[in-house]
Amino acid sequence: MAVTQQKPTNLDDNEEEEEAGAVAVSTHSPLHGDVLDLTLSHVPLVDLVHAARVSRSWSLAVSSSLRHFRKPKPWLLVHYQSTRSPHVVSTRAYDPRSLVWMDMEVGPGRRQPPAKLASALRSSHSTLLYGVSPARLSFSSDPLHLTWRHASPPSAWRVDPVVALVGSRLVVAGGACDFEDDPLSVEVYDLQAHTWSVCASMPAPLKDTSASVWLSVATDRRRMYVMEKLTGATHAFDPEVGAWLGPYDLRPDHGVFYSVIGFAGDRLVVVGLLGNSEDVKGVKLWGSIAVGADELEEICEMPEELVKELKDDSCRVSSISMCSRGDFVFVCSNSKPEIVFWCEREDASGVWRWGTARDPAARGRSLGQRVAYTCAEVGIGELREAAATGNGRFVVMEGR
Amino acid sequence: MRYLALPLLSQNLTESTARAQTLSLYLQLSLQVSLSQRNESTMSSSSSSLPSCPKKVVTLKSSEGETFEIEEIAALQSKTLENMIDENCADTPIPLPNIKGKILAKVVEYCNKHAEVGVDAESLRAWDAEFVNVENTTVFDYILAANFLEIPTLLDLTCQSVADMIKGKTPAEIEKTFNIKSAFTPEEEEQVRRENQWAFE
Numbered sequence: 001m002a003v004t005q006q007k008p009t010n011l012d013d014n015e016e017e018e019e020a021g022a023v024a025v026s027t028h029s030p031l032h033g034d035v036l037d038l039t040l041s042h043v044p045l046v047d048l049v050h051a052a053r054v055s056r057s058w059s060l061a062v063s064s065s066l067r068h069f070r071k072p073k074p075w076l077l078v079h080y081q082s083t084r085s086p087h088v089v090s091t092r093a094y095d096p097r098s099l100v101w102m103d104m105e106v107g108p109g110r111r112q113p114p115a116k117l118a119s120a121l122r123s124s125h126s127t128l129l130y131g132v133s134p135a136r137l138s139f140s141s142d143p144l145h146l147t148w149r150h151a152s153p154p155s156a157w158r159v160d161p162v163v164a165l166v167g168s169r170l171v172v173a174g175g176a177c178d179f180e181d182d183p184l185s186v187e188v189y190d191l192q193a194h195t196w197s198v199c200a201s202m203p204a205p206l207k208d209t210s211a212s213v214w215l216s217v218a219t220d221r222r223r224m225y226v227m228e229k230l231t232g233a234t235h236a237f238d239p240e241v242g243a244w245l246g247p248y249d250l251r252p253d254h255g256v257f258y259s260v261i262g263f264a265g266d267r268l269v270v271v272g273l274l275g276n277s278e279d280v281k282g283v284k285l286w287g288s289i290a291v292g293a294d295e296l297e298e299i300c301e302m303p304e305e306l307v308k309e310l311k312d313d314s315c316r317v318s319s320i321s322m323c324s325r326g327d328f329v330f331v332c333s334n335s336k337p338e339i340v341f342w343c344e345r346e347d348a349s350g351v352w353r354w355g356t357a358r359d360p361a362a363r364g365r366s367l368g369q370r371v372a373y374t375c376a377e378v379g380i381g382e383l384r385e386a387a388a389t390g391n392g393r394f395v396v397m398e399g400r
Numbered sequence: 401m402r403y404l405a406l407p408l409l410s411q412n413l414t415e416s417t418a419r420a421q422t423l424s425l426y427l428q429l430s431l432q433v434s435l436s437q438r439n440e441s442t443m444s445s446s447s448s449s450l451p452s453c454p455k456k457v458v459t460l461k462s463s464e465g466e467t468f469e470i471e472e473i474a475a476l477q478s479k480t481l482e483n484m485i486d487e488n489c490a491d492t493p494i495p496l497p498n499i500k501g502k503i504l505a506k507v508v509e510y511c512n513k514h515a516e517v518g519v520d521a522e523s524l525r526a527w528d529a530e531f532v533n534v535e536n537t538t539v540f541d542y543i544l545a546a547n548f549l550e551i552p553t554l555l556d557l558t559c560q561s562v563a564d565m566i567k568g569k570t571p572a573e574i575e576k577t578f579n580i581k582s583a584f585t586p587e588e589e590e591q592v593r594r595e596n597q598w599a600f601e
C-alpha cells in the first residue's frame with residue numbers, strides 16, 4: 001500500500017498543544033454534504049471502497065457522489081499471459097473515471113484459473129476470457145474474471161475457433177482444422193445441462209476465414225455477430241434457434257480496409273481503419289442508427305494527432321482490438337499495447353469524443369507475453385466482493 | 401476645445417445639399433457641446449488630471465471585522481459576489497461572518513492571481529499547488545470559504561487536495577486524518593474488519 005503522509009498541523013488559539021507530527025484535533029470537519037460528495041468525486045474507485053467504510057455518513061456520501069457527481073466508468077482490463085510455462089496470467093486495469101492504472105493482486109484464497117492455462121488466453125466480445133485445449137475449454141465472464149469455469153472440450157478439434165457466450169450458451173465455431181470434414185462446424189455448450197450439441201455450420205463465404213484471428217465477435221442478449229475484419233461482411237448466429245442470419249454489409253465507407261465490431265450499451269458499433277495497412281489515413285467510429293437496426297451512421301472520427309500515435313514507427317497498424325461497454329469504446333493496437341485509445345459518449349451532451357491513455361508500467365511488458373483485452377462495468381460492489389472473497393484487489397502502483 | 405471650421409456655403413448648391421450640410425453642422429456642434437460638458441464633469445470628480453475610468457473595488461469584511469479590498473473583476477470569480485455586484489449590493493462592505501481574516505486574505509490573493517491576464521497555464525498550476533501546500537485545517541477553511549463564496553476553481557482545487565489525502569489510506573487511517581467518529585457499532589466494525597482482513601492489510 002502507498003505510504004501515507006500526515007502533514008504537521010497548525011493550531012487555533014483555542015485548541016490544545018499537540019506534538020509535532022500528531023494528527024489535528026479539529027473540532028469540526030467541513031467535509032459533509034455537497035462538499036464531501038465533490039471531494040469524493042476526485043477519489044479513485046479503489047479508494048472509495050475504503051472511504052465508504054469510514055462511517056455511515058461517508059458511506060452515503062460515496063453512493064451520492066457516484067450517482068450525482070462523477071459516475072463510475074467501464075474499466076479496461078489488460079491481461080498478460082506469459083508464453084513460457086507456467087503461463088502465468090497477470091492483469092492490469094485502467095479506470096477512466098479517475099485516470100488511474102492499477103495492478104491486480106491475487107489473494108491467498110484465490111481460485112486460480114486452470115493451473116497452467118496451457119492454452120492461449122483469448123478474449124471475445126469485450127467480456128469473455130477463454131482458453132481452449134484438447135483437455136477442456138476454460139472460460140470466465142464475470143466482470144473482474146475472478147471465477148473460471150471449465151467444460152469438456154468440443155468434439156471437433158479446432159485451432160483458434162470463434163468462442164462466444166450468448167445467454168447461457170457457449171458457442172464454438174470454426175477454427176482451422178485440417179483433419180475435420182467440416183471446418184465451418186459450430187457446436188453449442190449448454191451451461192445448465194453441461195452438454196454439447198452440433199448446430200448449423202458457419203456460412204460458406206467464411207470458409208477461409210473461420211478462425212478468430214480473421215473475425216471480430218460481438219454479442220447481445222440473443223445473438224452472436226461475426227464480422228470479417230478485412231471485408232466487413234457480417235453474419236449473425238442465434239444459438240437458441242441454431243440458425244445463421246445475414247450477411248449484413250456493415251461497411252458504410254468504402255475507404256475502410258479493416259474493421260471490428262462491438263456493442264456499446266444496446267447499440268452496435270463498428271471501428272474502422274481508413275486507408276491501407278501501410279498508410280492509415282484515419283479511424284472512425286460508426287453506430288447503428290437504432291437498436292436492432294443494421295444501418296450505420298458515423299458517430300465520431302479520431303483526431304489526426306491521435307491517429308499519428310496509433311501508427312508505429314513504420315506508419316503501419318497491424319491490427320486493432322476493440323472492447324466496448326456502456327458509453328465507452330476502447331481501441332488498442334496490437335503493435336503498441338502501451339497506449340490505449342478510447343471514445344466516450346458524454347452524458348450531458350450525447351457527444352462522443354476520442355482520447356488516449358498511456359500505461360506508465362507497460363514499457364517492455366508485452367515482450368514474451370500474449371495480451372488479451374476485456375472491458376467491465378466495475379462498481380464498489382464488485383471491488384468489495386473481490387476483496388471479501390480474497391480473490392483479487394486492485395492497487396494503484398503508479399502516480400500516487 | 402476644438403474649433404469648428406465652418407465651410408463656406410457656395411451660392412450654387414441645391415436645396416437638399418444645403419439642408420444636408422446644415423444638418424451635419426448642427427450635429428457636429430451638438431456633439432462638441434456634449435463632449436465639453438462631459439469633460440468638465442469628469443475633471444471635477446476625479447483628482448487626477450487624466451479623465452480615466454476608476455477601477456471598481458469591492459470591500460469584504462471578515463468575521464473579526466477586518467476589511468479587505470478586492471477589484472471587481474477579481475471578485476467576479478465568486479458567484480456569490482457576482483450576484484451581489486449585479487444587484488448593486490456591493491457598494492458597502494460585505495460582511496462574511498464565517499470566514500476568518502487570514503483565510504479571507506488568502507482567498508482574495510487567489511482571486512487576484514486567477515484574474516491576472518497573460519499567466520501561462522504551467523506556472524498557474526505550480527502556483528495553485530503551492531497555495532494548497534498548507535496544513536489540513538487551513539485547506540478545510542479554504543473549502544468552507546470557497547463553498548460559501550461559490551468559487552468553483554478554488555473549490556475544485558481544494559477538494560482535489562483533500563481527495564489526495566484520502567487516496568491510498570485504509571478506513572482507520574482516513575478516520576484518523578479527518579478525526580471522524582465511526583458511526584458503526586463495535587459488532588458491525590468487527591464484522592467489516594474480518595470480512596476485509598486481507599483487503600486492508
